[in-house]
Each structure stands twice: as structure tokens, then as C-alpha cells.
Amino acid sequence: MRTMDTSIIFLFSAMLVTSSGCGENTPGPKQGEIRLKISHYKVPCTGADLQLCLLVSTNGNDPEYFYDTIEGFEYEWGYDYEISVEKNTVDRPMADASSISYKLKQVLKKERVAPETTFELPVNLNEMALVENTDAGCMLMGEIAIDPGKFTCENLANAQRAVFRHGTGNGNLLVVELK
Secondary structure, eight states, X not given: OHHHHHHHHXXXXXXXXXXXXXXXXXXXXXXXXXXXXXXXXXXXXXSSSEEEEEEEEOTTOOOEEEOSOEETXXXXXXXXXXXXXXXXXXXXXXXXXXXEEXXXXXXXXXXXXXXXXXXXXXXXXTTEESEEEETTEEEETTTEEEEOTTSOHHHHXXXXXXXXXXXXXXXXXXXXXXX
């Protein structure tokens, strides 16, 4: 009987040590805290409405559309980010609102991408032009200024996709190619 008691105590102690994470060299994020890697450009997406979504990856996974906002985070086009956020469940979300909220804890890394970095975006979605010519110039969904280069804003509005790179100014895109 005594041998069985000792075995049970040893097994229970081993389970406690394993579940408490003893022996790990790198501390993980706190409960409710996650790390996000955010891409240097946003993509048109459809949630409750047509919007520009962040491209976010977690745990080395492929980037996915991120429809929510991150309280306290000020995104700038042209920068890759790694941030730490607090993720919470919202008890009674409003209709069509997310049941998850995110709050910035810390910007771990903010790095400007190389000027020659290109990326492709749709400029027309479901036969709806995402580019418009406004008083402020050519704009992608009213959020980011576009320098059409050798093209016109109308050329962009009639294309399906375009290849862009970040301009030298803060928050503008240069058109490289239409598709």
C-alpha cells in the first residue's frame, strides 16, 4: 500500500511540474496576451462593410485578414510591426461587432520596409472600383493616397489589380503595374 501511495504522489508531482512550465527558458505571453506580426500594407476586405484590413500572423502562421481594431495602436503604411496585445472577450458585443477586443500592450518592433518592396492589391472588388479621384487626388478606399505614376486614376479604377510600392512620403502608394 505504501508503494502505491508513493507512486501516486510522484505521478501527481510530475504532472504539476509539467503543467506549470518549469524548465522552460523563455517565458510565454501572459494569459490573454498575444503577439501579432503586422504587414506593411492593408488589404481590401469585406466584413460587416467593405474596409481595409490589416494582414496579421500569429505563431509563424500565414498572414490572415484582421477585421478588428487594436485600441492604442497607430498603424502606418510602409512598416512591418511586431506587437503585443491584450485579447479579451466582450460580454455583450453590439450587433455585428466582434466578441473579442484587442488592446496594445507594447510595440516590440517597427521596421520600415525597403523602398523597392512591391505588393499586389485588388483595385476593383465585385465590379466596384476601390480607387476614386477625390479633391485630395487618387485614393484607395478613401484611406491612402495613390501616385498613379504613368497611369491615371481612371486607369486604376478600371483595372482589377495593381502592383504598388510605398512612396517616399508618409502614407502614399506608387503604382508600378496594372493587371
